[in-house]
Structures are given as C-alpha cells and as structure tokens.
Amino acid sequence: MLPELGSSYGVAPGTASLSVTAYFLPFAAVMLFSGALGERWGRRRTVVLGYAGYVLASVACILATTFPLFLVARALQGAANAFTTPLLLSALGAAAAPGRLGRALGWFGSLQAAGQTSAPLIGGLAAEADWRFAFAGVAVVAAVLGVIGIPADEVDGREHQPLGRALRAAMRPAVLRIGLAAALGWGCLTGLSFMVALRLEEVFGIGAGPRGLVLTGAGIAGLLTARLVGGGVDRIGRRRSVLTGAGFGVLVVLAVGTLPAVWAVVAAWAVSGVATQLMLVGVNAIVLGSELSSGGAVSVVQSLRFGGGALSPVAFTPLYHADPLAGFVVPAALLAVGLPALLPRTRGG
Structure with missing residues (x-):
C-alpha cells in the first residue's frame, strides 16, 4: 500500500517506505526490555495494555493529517507491539506440556506465517479502496x-524482582549469543528476500506482481510445515534443529543466487520457509526450554532477531551491487560458519 499511502500524503513511495522503518526500529528497540517489564507488571495485564496501545496507535494512523504525524503513530504501533510478542511466547512456554514445547511453538510459528503471508494481500486489497481500512482492520483485531487476553500468570516471585536485576538476567552472555545467532539466521536468510527480488528482476526480467508471488512462497511453505517442524524439534533436539535449518539455509541462499532457471529459484526460495521455521522454532525452544527461560530473555532474543532482519539490506545491498554472486555467497558463509559458532549449548537445549 506504499504508493497509495504516499499519494495520500503527497510524498514519493520511497519516502512512504519510511513508515516501515518507523515501525520496526521502536519495535526492536523497546523489545530489548519489554519482556522484563512485562513479567514485573504481570504478563496478562501487560499484553492487554499492549493491545490497547496498539488500537490507539492504529486509530492515530487513520486520523493523522500529515506524514510526520503518521510516522509518529507508526512508531507508537511498534512500541505497543513490543509488549505483546515476547510475552505471548513466554506465556506459551509456561503453558506447554513437557516434551511438547516444539509442537506448541510450531503452532505459534504456523499462525505467524499465516499472518505474514496474508498481510500483504489483505493490505493491498484494502488499499484498493482506502489504505486506512487496513489500519481500521488491525485495530479491530x-x-x-x-478482550480475549492470555492465561493468568503463575505467581513465581518475578513480579517482586528488582527491575535492574531482571534486565541483567535477560542480558546474560548466553542469551545474547542466542539472540545474535537468531539475528544472523534471520538476516542471512529471510532478510535476503529483497535480493531475491532484485535477481528475479535483473536476471529473469520478472515483474513486480510475479516477484511478490515468488516471495510469498516462503511464507506458504513455512505455514504448511511449521507444525511438522515443531514436532521434529521435540524429536531431534533444539540446537540440532537450528543447525539443520542453517544447513538448509546455506543451500537455499546459494541456490537462489546461482541457479539459471527461474522455476529452480522459485522452488529454492520456497524451501527457505522450512529452513526459517527450523531455526526460529529451535531458537525459541532453546530459550523457553532451558534455565534461561524468562520473558526478558525471550524479549532480548526477539529484538536481536528483528534487528538482524532490519540490518540485512544495509549490509548486503552494496555487496550485491558490487558482485551479485558475492551478495549471496557471503551470507551463506556466515550461516555456515557464524551461526554454529554463536549458538551456545544450554542445559535442556
């Protein structure tokens, strides 16, 4: 909906794309400490307040009369959502039965993939009439x-823990290493969708619509396989699942950067959805199924993951323009070498 949004405010589509950055920067930044704050205030209460803040920010997006005000409202949306995602994962980890954490996270991943896959389509359809309808829709949701909320918190004493101690616990070296591994995995695989689109255009002459369909293939594959991936994580182990996903990711990145047939690139990119789910479910299970488990730890890992995706275009676009092959070989090498080196061994992981 960026062209329609830009037209409404009299700015170019490129300028309108700042609305994406305005959302994700506070989303990732606030998430560094939102989990620790949420456990101190109570998960259920914080999640409900986060949704309430998201509703108000969405209404502000609809009512914004200038583009700068719209950007402020988008930043508020991102900050509000930072208080839902990690705490939902933390609540899921607390509610999952022993030995079935991977399956529960697989369900969560499949629903996330469904939202990420359908959002561009629904947003585009809304923009055909008026882009504000999309924000009205997410406000209602x-x-x-x-109103539905999440299960009530189990009293475990964390609400009485000093905030400084909770934040220090969430920033432990093992947590930061897991977060950096998640950032590397997300940035070097899912974050490369922009380069896949560039190659489809420059090498194969594929238009914008078909390119969008190709990129959607990864989300559809992730949606269809997330539950199976979750069960596989329970069977083969969390760390091994992440490394398996990274291995598939290496092959995917090399394939989409070198294969000479467009159908082969399409098939390879679809496999990236499965590789992403293996890494994502495995990383979340490592945090939630070990002694590191806390809303604060989940929050830090998720923040670094999204930060890695945000940095991917900045890191790899100049490399791709200098040498298209290197643009894919370097992230593949980082997945192959960097992720296993970063990912720590944790008890229960």
Whole structure:
C-alpha cells in the first residue's frame, strides 16, 4: 500500500517506505526490555495494555493529517507491539506440556506465517479502496485479542524482582549469543528476500506482481510445515534443529543466487520457509526450554532477531551491487560458519 499511502500524503513511495522503518526500529528497540517489564507488571495485564496501545496507535494512523504525524503513530504501533510478542511466547512456554514445547511453538510459528503471508494481500486489497481500512482492520483485531487476553500468570516471585536485576538476567552472555545467532539466521536468510527480488528482476526480467508471488512462497511453505517442524524439534533436539535449518539455509541462499532457471529459484526460495521455521522454532525452544527461560530473555532474543532482519539490506545491498554472486555467497558463509559458532549449548537445549 506504499504508493497509495504516499499519494495520500503527497510524498514519493520511497519516502512512504519510511513508515516501515518507523515501525520496526521502536519495535526492536523497546523489545530489548519489554519482556522484563512485562513479567514485573504481570504478563496478562501487560499484553492487554499492549493491545490497547496498539488500537490507539492504529486509530492515530487513520486520523493523522500529515506524514510526520503518521510516522509518529507508526512508531507508537511498534512500541505497543513490543509488549505483546515476547510475552505471548513466554506465556506459551509456561503453558506447554513437557516434551511438547516444539509442537506448541510450531503452532505459534504456523499462525505467524499465516499472518505474514496474508498481510500483504489483505493490505493491498484494502488499499484498493482506502489504505486506512487496513489500519481500521488491525485495530479491530487488536481490540478483540485484548478482550480475549492470555492465561493468568503463575505467581513465581518475578513480579517482586528488582527491575535492574531482571534486565541483567535477560542480558546474560548466553542469551545474547542466542539472540545474535537468531539475528544472523534471520538476516542471512529471510532478510535476503529483497535480493531475491532484485535477481528475479535483473536476471529473469520478472515483474513486480510475479516477484511478490515468488516471495510469498516462503511464507506458504513455512505455514504448511511449521507444525511438522515443531514436532521434529521435540524429536531431534533444539540446537540440532537450528543447525539443520542453517544447513538448509546455506543451500537455499546459494541456490537462489546461482541457479539459471527461474522455476529452480522459485522452488529454492520456497524451501527457505522450512529452513526459517527450523531455526526460529529451535531458537525459541532453546530459550523457553532451558534455565534461561524468562520473558526478558525471550524479549532480548526477539529484538536481536528483528534487528538482524532490519540490518540485512544495509549490509548486503552494496555487496550485491558490487558482485551479485558475492551478495549471496557471503551470507551463506556466515550461516555456515557464524551461526554454529554463536549458538551456545544450554542445559535442556
């Protein structure tokens, strides 16, 4: 909907794309400490307040009369959502039965993939009439989710823990290493979708619509396989699942960067959805199924993951323009070497 959004405010589509950055920067930054704050305030209460804040910010997006005000409202949306994602994962980890954490996270991943896959289509359809309808829709959904809420917190003493101690616990070296591994995995695989689109255009002459369909293939594959991946994580182990996903990711990145047939690139990129789910479910299971488990730790890992995706275009676009092959070989090498070196061994992981 960026062209329609830009037209509404009298700015170019490139300028309108700042609305994406305005959302994700506070989303990732606030998530560094939102989990620790949420456990101190109570998960259920914080998630409900997060949804309420998201509703108000969405309404502000609809009512914004200038583009700068719209950017402020988008930043508020991102900050509000930072108080839902990690705490939902933390609540899921607390509710999952022993030995079935991977399956529960697989369900979570499949629903996330469904949202990520359908959002561009629904947003585009809304923009055909008025882009504001998309924000009205997410406001209604957030309001309904806020009413539904999540299960009540189990009292475990964390609400009485000093905030400084909770933040220090969330920033432990093992947590940071897991977060950096997640950032590397996300940035060097899912974050390369922009380069896949560039190659489809420059090498194969594929238009914008078909390129969008190709990129959607990864989300569809992730949606269809997330539950199976979750069960596989329970069977083969969390760390091994992440490394398996990274191995598939290496092959995918090399394939989409070198294969000479467009159908082969399409098939390879679809496999990236499965590789991403293996890494994502495995990383979340490592945190939630070990002694590191806490809302604060989940929050830090998720923040670094999204940060890795945000940095991917900045890191790899100049490399791709200098040498298209190197643009894919370097992230593949980082997945192959960097991720196993970063990922720590944790008890229960």
